[in-house]
Amino acid sequence: xxxxxxxxxxxxxxxxxxxxxxxxxxxxxxxxxxxxxxxxxxxxxxxxxxxxxxxxxxxxxxxxxxxxxxxxxxxxxxxxxxxxxxxxxxxxxxxxxxxxxxxxxxxxxxxxxxxxxxxxxxxxxxxxxxxxxxxxxxxxxxxxxxxxxxxxxxxxxxxxxxxxxxxxxxxxxxxxxxxxxxxxxxxxxxxxxxxxxxxxxxxxxxxxxxxxxxxxxxxxxxxxxxxxxxxxxx
Amino acid sequence: xxxxxxxxxxxxxxxxxxxxxxxxxxxxxxxxxxxxxxxxxxxxxxxxxxxxxxxxxxxxxxxxxxxxxxxxxxxxxx
Numbered sequence: 551x552x553x554x555x556x557x558x559x560x561x562x563x564x565x566x567x568x569x570x571x572x573x574x575x576x577x578x579x580x581x582x583x584x585x586x587x588x589x590x591x592x593x594x595x596x597x598x599x600x601x602x603x604x605x606x607x608x609x610x611x612x613x614x615x616x617x618x619x620x621x622x623x624x625x626x627x628x629x630x631x632x633x634x635x636x637x638x639x640x641x642x643x644x645x646x647x648x649x650x651x652x653x654x655x656x657x658x659x660x661x662x663x664x665x666x667x668x669x670x671x672x673x674x675x676x677x678x679x680x681x682x683x684x685x686x687x688x689x690x691x692x693x694x695x696x697x698x699x700x701x702x703x704x705x706x707x708x709x710x711x712x713x714x715x716x717x718x719x720x721x722x723x724x725x726x727x728x729x730x731x732x733x734x735x736x737x738x739x740x741x742x743x744x745x746x747x748x749x750x751x752x753x754x755x756x757x758x759x760x761x762x763x764x765x766x767x768x769x770x771x772x773x774x775x776x777x778x779x780x781x782x783x784x
Numbered sequence: 785x786x787x788x789x790x791x792x793x794x795x796x797x798x799x800x801x802x803x804x805x806x807x808x809x810x811x812x813x814x815x816x817x818x819x820x821x822x823x824x825x826x827x828x829x830x831x832x833x834x835x836x837x838x839x840x841x842x843x844x845x846x847x848x849x850x851x852x853x854x855x856x857x858x859x860x861x862x
Contacts, residue, residue, distance in 0.1 A: 610855060655816065655817040656816035661816045664812065664848065664852050740844045751844065752809045758841075759800065759805070762798070762799050762800035
């Protein structure tokens, strides 16, 4: 299971015994090499390294919580700190489990940070949608104002919207439709939808990707110039 | 030019990037390298094709990219 899947579906596997250290890539920087050596040590050095790693991950998780705090006014400070701590705990398990995946493509700390940021972000998205209904039906299409458009452009916009609405209804499978509508039209976070549908982010995004390809092909097959609308070239 | 922010934004979310893109798992695997290349002023998009398009198409991965870039960028300033 990938870290992304684990974070998305909330499953954390137990830490397995760490295998023998593989030879470090020659490009590894000194600090990263020391992290790996310490985390693979057999004595108290490893315990001390794990403590330092947890502190590093907690700092990253708190960083993510602080970035999102303005959007979470309903959460108290101690609740946010609990989320940061849980994120750091889960990220620590992910990092230790995947230690041999680290190949020195970045500094070790940058590699480790992303696990804590992911865990914190997923927990905060889920928390902010806790108890809320996930809308799976299309929101109103009337939000697209045609004010200020030339008559030709207004007619083009109307045709595009009509074609798009019918494509979503007729070209997509029911699963593709509800996933795309929830994520793209109703702003449901992908991790929240993954949890509700008992799947993971990667699988949902593949569904979105396939649905988008279908819609693009359908619209282009009807001669609609998407670039004009997407890039605002006129 | 006529402003159509709602339509443009929603079309972008519905239709996604036109370019080939990596998936969420591959994005996560490459994100640390991508961010360090960006912060070093290197051509991260050339080094890791398809990741930028994915960030354009996936709001969750985009947020995590922004956070990692901000966190590592802050560290470099210390």
